[in-house]
Amino acid sequence: MDLKEIQKTLKEMLPEIRLKHSLNVSKCAVKLSEIYKCDKEQAEIAGLVHDCAKYFTDEQIEDCIEKFNIELDPLEVNNIALSHSVIGSYVAQYVFNINDDEIINAIKYHTTGKENMSLLEKIIYMSDLIEEGRNFPRVEELRELTYSGKLDEALILSFNNTIKFVIDNNQLIHPRTVKARNYILGKLTLRSSN
Numbered sequence: 001m002d003l004k005e006i007q008k009t010l011k012e013m014l015p016e017i018r019l020k021h022s023l024n025v026s027k028c029a030v031k032l033s034e035i036y037k038c039d040k041e042q043a044e045i046a047g048l049v050h051d052c053a054k055y056f057t058d059e060q061i062e063d064c065i066e067k068f069n070i071e072l073d074p075l076e077v078n079n080i081a082l083s084h085s086v087i088g089s090y091v092a093q094y095v096f097n098i099n100d101d102e103i104i105n106a107i108k109y110h111t112t113g114k115e116n117m118s119l120l121e122k123i124i125y126m127s128d129l130i131e132e133g134r135n136f137p138r139v140e141e142l143r144e145l146t147y148s149g150k151l152d153e154a155l156i157l158s159f160n161n162t163i164k165f166v167i168d169n170n171q172l173i174h175p176r177t178v179k180a181r182n183y184i185l186g187k188l189t190l191r192s193s194n
C-alpha cells in the first residue's frame, strides 16, 4: 500500500482523534529521522500505522490471534493497552502489506519498548509520547531531550514515568519496559564512568 492507501484504510479503523494522533506521530518521526539520520520513509510509515489495532473489538482481536497465529504473553492477554502493539504489527504485515521487519518491530514495541532497541524503535516510541498533540506533565522536558540529540535520556525518563505510573495504579509492569530501561541506563552509566 502507498501512503494514501494506508491513510484511507486507517480512516476506517480509527476514530478521528486517533487518526490525528497517528498523523502527528508520523510527522514527529520524520523530524526525528532527520535529526538522528535514519530512513525517513520507514519513520513515516511506522508512525502512521503504529496504533492500527488500538480500537479492535474483542472479536477482531480473537480473529487476528487465530488467523495470524499470534502468541500474546500473560500480561498482553485481555489487555488492549499492551496487546494493540503486538497485534498491530501483524496487521501492518498482513493487512497493510508492510514487509519491512524494522517497521514491523517499531510497531510491535512502541508501547513497552524492549532491550537493545533499534534507532527506528526508539524514534517511534518517543514520537508516540511527544507528538505535538500530547499534553501531560513534563512533556516539554521530553521534547527538549528528544529534539536536542538526547534520545536515550528521553527514553529513560519515559520508561521511569511509565513504570511509576503503572505502580501508582497498582498494575503489573511489563518486564520488557524494565529490561528496556535497565539496558539503556546500564549503557549510559558505563559511558559516563569511562
Ligand SMILES: Nc1ncnc2c1ncn2[C@@H]1O[C@H](COP(=O)(O)OP(=O)(O)O)[C@@H](O)[C@H]1O
Residues within 6 Å of the ligand: 081, 082, 111, 112, 162, 166, 171, 172, 173, 174, 175, 177
Ligand atoms: N510497561 C508497561 N507495563 C504495564 N502496563 C503498561 C506498560 N506500558 C504501558 N502500559 C499501559 O498502557 C497504557 C498506556 O498505553 P499507551 O499505548 O501509551 O496509550 P496511549 O497511546 O493511549 O497514551 C498505560 O496507561 C498502562 O496501563
